[in-house]
Amino acid sequence: MLKFRLILFLLIASCSFAVAQPLVRISGIVYNQEKLPLSQVTVIVLGQAQSTVTDEFGVYTIYSKSKTFSIKYTLLGYQPKILKFNEHSGARITQQISLVANINELEQVDITDKQNQLSNTTTINIADVASMPLVSGNFETMLKTLPGVSTNNELSAQYSVRGGNFDENLIYINDIEINRPVLIRNGQQEGLSFINAELVSKAKFSAGGFEAKYGDKLSSVLDIRYDKPDSNQTILSTSLLNTSLTTKQIFKHSFLLAGLRYKNNANVLIKQDEKGSYSPNFGDVQVLYQYDISPKFNISFLGNLNLGQFKLVPTNRETQFGTLNTTLRLNVDYTGQEIDDYQTFGTAITATYAPKPNLVIKFINSYFNTIERERFDIDGRYIFDEVDNSFPLENFGPITKNKGIGSYYNYGRNSLN
Structure with a gap:
């Protein structure tokens, strides 16, 4: 029993001695090569949970539990440094450190841009189409943000460039000239334009001074590219006005682009001054398929079917205008x-x-057919008045003078094949 107590006493005494061992303290200043103090240098005792950072004067103090240890000094932009120590217990060491800047020489980067200085074209950012609010839903509406381009109806895809007529603008898709309906008289009759924004990969616009290959129109040219996609995609987009389904598929020696669209903008048309029953229904299907016979030779097919029907049963219209x-x-x-x-x-x-x-040689054979029918038979009876413009009154005041009364009759049977 006495022997057991002696062993227990020796164990407790050795533990107390181990706990009471004093720590090794290391302190100093960290400089750079110009002898200027470095702040925020990380100082770590490797293998121990001891770390600190230098202050604004480069001063640090750290402790080690063991007599043999290594300290690492690191700072972003400088080469790390490791020092080994073998000291007695309770030692007080002053260690000044100088860190060398870590200079990494980057390889030369060449940035090359090719641009035809004789070409007067503007590249359109395709990514802006998705974020731009478009009532008509047509790609051409983006052009109104460019200088020299103007529109007079947000429902229409037609635009005027530098004061020219609306029919003096060329549109090309993959070097194929696009034709548009002829009999359309206003924006509410327009459906979907030929350009499917989901299929567009590149777009360039020129407001004059364009190349002779685009033809002899006077105002502008819009050059659209449908190119090979970078991955297989299926895109479904829907809103209160439009719905579209687009697929892009890549095969070993070919690729396929296909788009299906539908548009009904009755919710917009009923807000016009002319009240009535609007029934606009427009849709189209568009397909592009390209097959690469060899790295130098390929054949592509582009097809489009565009259908549109516009029905209107007008009831009445009220328009106020004039001066103050x-x-x-x-x-x-x-x-x-x-x-x-x-x-x-x-x-x-x-x-x-x-x-x-x-050197690129192209053979393009295209076909276009349109069938357009317009049938309207509308009788209108109007009253033209001058009203009291007192501001406190809602919708102005009562009639002060009658300017006229009459009727008119619109009749048309227009067909184009």
Whole structure:
């Protein structure tokens, strides 16, 4: 029993001695090569949970539990440094450190941009199409943000460049000239333009001074590219006005782009001054398939079917206009209806041969057909008045003077094949 107590006493005494061993303290200043103090240098005792950082004067203090240890000094932009120590217990060491800047020489980077200085074209950022609010849903509406381009109807895809007519603008898709319906008279009759924004990979616009290969139109040219996608994709987009389904598929020697779209903008049309029953329904199907026979020769097929029907049974219209002193109001009551049908079909086959990097030979054979029907039979009876423009009154005041009363009759049977 006495022997057991002696062993227990010796164990407790040895533990107390181990705990009571004093720590080794290391302190100093960390400099750079110009002898300037470095702050925020990380100082770590390797293998122990001891770390600290230097202050704004480069001063640090750290402790080690063992007599043999290593300390690592690190700072971003400088080469790390490790020092080994073998000291007695309770030692007080002053260690000044100088860190060397870590200079990494980067390889030369060449940035090259190619641009035809003789070409007066503007590259359109395709990514902006998705974020831009478009009532018509047509790609051409983006052009109104460019200098020299103007539109007079947000429902229409037509645009005027530098004061030219709306029919003086060329549109090309993969070097194929695109034709558009002829009989459309206003924006509410327009459906979907030929350009499917989901299929566009590149777009360039020129407001004059373009190359002779685009033809002899006077105002502008819009050059659209449908190119090979980088991955297989299926995109479904829907809103209160439009719905579209797009697929992009890559095969071993070919690729396929296909788009299906539908548009009904009745929710917008009913907010116009002319009230009535609107029934606009527009849709189209578009396909591009390209097969690479060899690295230098390929054949592509582009097809489009665009269908549109616009029905309107007008009831009445009220329009107020004039000046601050003279306010006029026109009330019209309608009877009759308007029914318009537009069917366009276009297809093209393109053979491309590129024997050299700077030589491309293309053979393009295209076909376009349109069937357009307009039938309207509308009788309108109007009253033209001058009203009191007192501001406190809602919708102006009562009629002060009658300017006229009458009727008119619109009748048309237009067909185009």
